[in-house]
Amino acid sequence: MSTKVVKEESMVKQKEMIADHFKKLARAKEEGKKVVYTFVPGNLTELLLAFDCLTVHPEINALQSGMRKKSGEYIAEAERAGHSEDVCTYVKCDIGMLMKGNIGPTGEQLPEPDLLLLSYTGCYTFMKWFELLRERYDCPTVMLQVPYQGDGEITPKMVEYVSRQLREVLVPKLEEITGKQLDEARLQELLASSARSEENLVHVLESAKNRPSPIDAYFGGVYYIGPLFTAFRGTPAAEEYYRMAAEEVDQRVALGLGPVTPEGQLENERFRLVTEGPPNWTHFREFWKMFYDAGAVVVASTYTKVGGTYDRGFRHDPSRPFETLAEYCLGCYTNLNLPDRVNMIADYVRDYHADGFLINSVKSCNSFSAGQLVILRHVEEKCGKPGAFIESDLVDPRYFSPSNIKNRLESYFQMLAQRKGQKVTA
Amino acid sequence: MTLTDIIERCQALYDDLDFGYVDEWKARNPEGKAVGYLPTYVPRELIWAAGCLPVGIVGGGDQLEIVKGDACFQSYICHLPRSVVELGLSGRLDALDGMLFPATCDVIRNLSGIWKLYFPDKYVKYFDVPHNYDSRIGGEFYEDHLHEILAELEQLGGRKVSDDELRAAIRLYNENRRLAGEVYELRAKEPWRVPATDCYLLVRAGLILSPDEHCAMLREYLELVKLEDRPLRDNARVLVVGAFCEQPPLDLVRALEFAGCYVVEDDFLLINRWLGDTVDATGEPIHALSEAYLKTPAETSSRYVDDDGRKGRYLVDLVRKSGAEGVVFAAPSFCDPALLDRPMLQAALDAAGIGHTAFKYSENTGQLQPIREQAGTFADTIKLWGTA
Incomplete structure (x- = not known):
């Protein structure tokens, strides 16, 4: 590395x-x-x-x-x-x-x-x-x-x-x-600013529909959601950040470039994936590198919707400040029921032209994890694409087993390669 | 009927994982429907008033082989949902026309979605409860929710429910809770007379029996048990807490008694104990159910405790009221509510000078010896030094 x-x-x-x-x-x-x-x-x-x-x-x-x-x-x-x-x-x-x-x-x-x-x-x-x-x-x-x-x-x-x-x-x-x-009135100004940033965030996330995808919507996605999901929604700094991010993404699309990763730019997009579940944070870069090494890019993820499902059309509406805040809270990803989560993942696989989807099931989070094996089967049925299942944790290093996860991912990528008629590499 | 007959009947209901009673009840009530519910609380009054039999589903215990259920949940999810899925997918719950999934934790919440996916033709409802206890805010939301559920049950039952029918159901469940409360009180006062397993089986029978039949059973038990002469043992009086959802196997409850503990209070089956017997049966019934929920002093881990420094006080009061000499924290493995709550409750007990011990179980725990030894040591500590 x-x-x-x-x-x-x-x-x-x-x-x-x-x-x-x-x-x-x-x-x-x-x-x-x-x-x-x-x-x-x-x-x-x-x-x-x-x-x-x-x-x-x-x-x-x-x-x-x-x-x-x-x-x-x-x-x-x-x-x-x-x-x-x-x-x-x-x-x-x-x-x-x-x-x-x-x-x-x-x-x-x-x-x-x-x-x-x-x-x-x-x-x-x-x-x-x-x-x-x-x-x-x-x-x-x-x-x-x-x-x-x-x-x-x-x-x-x-x-x-x-x-x-x-x-x-x-x-x-x-x-x-x-x-x-x-x-x-000030609250309404802040909400209007949020809506402008949200527009650009969705532009960035949806840029992954391009081939090659100019972003990684899971590992890279956590950076893109950062300002809007934390302390900066409604601020000029967030607006500026999202303008910059949207411009960078547009440039990469124009040049036909893949996502920037810590290891460098991904040059050869071999697999397009959708992910469900949060990433592991203790081995974040090592985990990302497993995807990078295989030429896998995540084109859509559910984790990047935990702080708001903006790509489903929600924008903060300054004309109804309290109702819009309520609707925002109600629409966050982990507040959706399981059938809706199944639909969302299957829609992502279709809309982002993914080869398959991966569930990273984290021990810590029952809100995400309880039912993910059922989600796996239903999404496969719905979209006809294969799913993979790995287990880790959010921040407990005892529950991240690099060799097990790498083995599973490699097997999964080999299977995807065979389905795509690509040469299988070990 | 003798006491033995009553407990044997309860045991048979407990053992019957095919829920044969539901079929029998439906045969007697051809228009009736059956609606299942998971722990910890649903307003059974609405279900009964709508002509449906409320059926408590608390897992498969230690007698059910889990095959399909294990394929749905990772190893770090508690055992209850896998046995409930097993019951459902093996056809044992086919007699149920609907299921209510209360807001107990994220696992039961997500189980409601699994049920929607697996049983799209059944009535499946996530039952939300308010954590804002202001009648004007949380109460209004809750009343709307109860009205919504009642309308759905009316549709399921195929008939409108009048306010009088709701009031009659409230009266019936008030009486049911009052009688169950009498059993609990008698157990706390004279635990040698009401063994923990008897108490458990009696209350558990109320999860499936119609409320009128269960009331009759409780009355009969209370009459007979007072005539029974049972030997007093030199056991320690304990309160068991943390087992409000996934149930311990009956042998575990028995093991606590064999180890020298009288269980004088517990939270095994809260459905019978939640609202007390004071739901107003004279006014607007939905409002009465809502107010009873908002104002109940009962606490459990799935219910938010207001920000006034009283976290754990309810447990301490329960210890005092029941005359318990120590507290046994018995939580299912991977139970977020019970295990996240535990340090706070332990701190409250420490501050009150009440001893405690803790272990984990699952509904199919077979190795009871370590638990028996731990409970025995705890009981000895209380007996030898007067405090745990």
């Missing part, structure tokens, strides 16, 4: 945005900024920015700890404190990090929250996660319940329930904490 990582300009820009955000977090207390801990799915960034709050996303802390090879010791710390080996490693990584001083990726301590905003969207564990965190912090918790799309649809009653919680529970609490009144 080369030590030099190839990066595009937009990636550099995003890195600067993140560094700046963590600097702001480090200064938050001295500058009197209020800090809200909340989750990526169903995040309410525009509303929080309207109150000048800074956000911390515990699952981002955990995945960054995974990428920085810190998660193993954090998880061990939490397990020593009595947390079961069976439960979500994001939670244990976050709690272990807190027990070890809550040091963020820039080496500075993260500020304590002024509010725990429990956006209960598509993941049961979120509820317990913030019940656990609130035992350690002296701050209020707001529960925002987002009903599950059990019947595969968002009903007006669901939208009303979520938007009423926003208006009647969350906004008053934010007003109390910040001492500011909600400026609805």
Whole structure:
């Protein structure tokens, strides 16, 4: 594996945005900024920015700890404190990090929250996660319940329930904490900005319909979703980032180039895949390289929809600020029922001209994983393309077995090659 | 009927993985439908009022060989969904016309989708519950949801349900919970008189029997058991918590008693205990069911506990109320709700000076000796030093 990582300009820009955000977090207390801990799915960034709050996303802390090879010791710390080996490693990584001083990726301590905003969207564990965190912090918790799309649809009653919680529970609490009144006009401006960024994100994601695909929509996709799924939705910086990303992608399409990966540009697109499930973070680059080495590119992924299903047409609508935030939360990927997830994956295989699909089943996340073997069979039936199934974890290094995963992937790629009439390489 | 007859009847219902009682009930009620539900809570009043038999499905226990179910779930998913799928795909649940999947955890939530995929001709519903307990907000959402489910059950049952029928169902289930509550109270007071296995089987029978038949059974048991002279043992009084969804095998419950523990309180089958016997049967019935849910003091891991520092207080109160001397955390392997909750509940017990021990099981656990030894040591600790 080369030590030099190839990066595009937009990636550099995003890195600067993140560094700046963590600097702001480090200064938050001295500058009197209020800090809200909340989750990526169903995040309410525009509303929080309207109150000048800074956000911390515990699952981002955990995945960054995974990428920085810190998660193993954090998880061990939490397990020593009595947390079961069976439960979500994001939670244990976050709690272990807190027990070890809550040091963020820039080496500075993260500020304590002024509010725990429990956006209960598509993941049961979120509820317990913030019940656990609130035992350690002296701050209020707001529960925002987002009903599950059990019947595969968002009903007006669901939208009303979520938007009423926003208006009647969350906004008053934010007003109390910040001492500011909600400026609805400002919220609308932020939402309008979000919609512009979302348009460009979808442009980037859908560019993968080209041959060769100019992006990798899974490993590379996690960079593209970064700003919109975290602290930057509604900001000029996000708009600029997505303009840059869209231009870069357009350029590569015009030149017929494949995606940029840490190993360099993918020159020969042999396999086009759709993926279901989150990536593993502890061996992220090694995992990506297994695809790169085989000439496999991911053209669409469900993971890049956990913070919003924009490619299905959703845009934040500034004319209905609370209802649009509610609809956003309700539409996040893990809030979809299984038949809808099957349809989405099968649609991706068809629309992105994929050769097959791969499920990376992570031990930590029952929201994603429970039922994935059934999804596998139903998607295969629906689209007539073969699926593959591998198992790993989000941030627990004990559950990533490189040789097993590589073996499975190689067998799968060989099978795909035979189906495509390509020469099989070991 | 003797006590033995009653418990044997319960045992037969427990052992019957073909749910023969449902067929019998349907034969007696040719217009009736049967609707299954998973743990932990659904409003059975709606199902019954709509002319349907509510049937609690809590897995296949330790007597069901799992073949198809294992093909649906990875090794790190709990056991309950695989045995429920096995029951479904092997035709054992064919008598059920519908299934309700409550908002207990992500696994049961996703199981509702699996059911939709495998049984597209059946009525399948994800049953959401409010975590906002304000009647104007969470209550309004919940009432809408209950109305929606009632309308769907009416369609399934082929007839409209009147408010009077709903009130009658509320009264019947109030009585059912009151009687089950009496059994629990008697067990807490005189645990030698009501063994944990008897109590479990009696309550478990209520998952399949019609509520009127179950009420009659509970009344008869309560009359007879008070006349029974059973020997008092020098056991430690324990509360078992964490087993509210996937059920421990009956032998595990028995093993706890053999190890020297009187189970004076548990959360094995919460459906019978959730709302108490106080659902208002005089006013608007859907509103009454909603209010009872919102205001119930009962807590379990799948229910959000408001942000007022009372996490674990319900458990501590339950320990005090039942006179338990220690708490046994018995959670199914890979059970997110129970295992994520456990450190918080343990901290609350520590703060209250209440001893506890913990182990994991699955519904088909066969190796009970380690659990028996652990429970025995825990009971001895309580007996020898007065505290665990």
